[in-house]
Amino acid sequence: xxxxxxxxxxxxxxxxxxxxxxxxxxxxxxxxxxxxxxxxxxxxxxxxxxxxxxxxxxxxxxxxxxxxxxxxxxxxxxxxxxxxxxxxxxxxxxxxxxxxxxxxxxxxxxxxxxx
Amino acid sequence: xxxxxxxxxxxxxxxxxxxxxxxxxxxxxxxxxxxxxxxxxxxxxxxxxxxxxxxxxxxxxxxxxxxxxxxxxxxxxxxxxxxxxxxxxxxxxxxxxxxxxxxxxxxxxxxx
Numbered sequence: 001x002x003x004x005x006x007x008x009x010x011x012x013x014x015x016x017x018x019x020x021x022x023x024x025x026x027x028x029x030x031x032x033x034x035x036x037x038x039x040x041x042x043x044x045x046x047x048x049x050x051x052x053x054x055x056x057x058x059x060x061x062x063x064x065x066x067x068x069x070x071x072x073x074x075x076x077x078x079x080x081x082x083x084x085x086x087x088x089x090x091x092x093x094x095x096x097x098x099x100x101x102x103x104x105x106x107x108x109x110x111x112x113x114x115x
Numbered sequence: 116x117x118x119x120x121x122x123x124x125x126x127x128x129x130x131x132x133x134x135x136x137x138x139x140x141x142x143x144x145x146x147x148x149x150x151x152x153x154x155x156x157x158x159x160x161x162x163x164x165x166x167x168x169x170x171x172x173x174x175x176x177x178x179x180x181x182x183x184x185x186x187x188x189x190x191x192x193x194x195x196x197x198x199x200x201x202x203x204x205x206x207x208x209x210x211x212x213x214x215x216x217x218x219x220x221x222x223x224x225x226x227x
Binding site for chain 2: 033035042043044045047050052089091093095102103104105106107108110
């Protein structure tokens, strides 16, 4: 079974600075998807960014980018120019192409943004 | 566009009472449906998933059950709630060809 690990329970960043959230995963598959979801205090899960394993190019969405290292099974999220609205729980997630296409989530990282 | 509705938003139930949480999807057919539970400040635990009507897979043995009576309806139930059933429950769906999951707004369940 796949596992996803987020080793940083909490992180803090100064407004306008850059922060990187870490994620590692374990799988024997070669084709899969990886995601970062944001959960603000409202607890609504919001997709931040996704990465297809077959793509070598790292995904980017405005201020959010990933560093995908397939051989190392690492998938970190970089947030540039941090804003107060970025404060939230961030979850890394893995989805296989098979097995009912379930998402497996990491334990989450709480990001605090200091003004 | 595809949307998901989950209700109720909050629920306070006594121990031993039944539970029914409902989730419906609009804008797509034959979605994969999921129920997750999230303990306070923790990650998401997959409880059940369904790839079609009447097809339910359970990931964790527990006091809960799930049903899918219609293509876009997913129900989480319990005959007798336990204190340990308290938590935040999220319904989600995926649909081909999109790989990402879309989530409902969640139900905060407190068993007293």
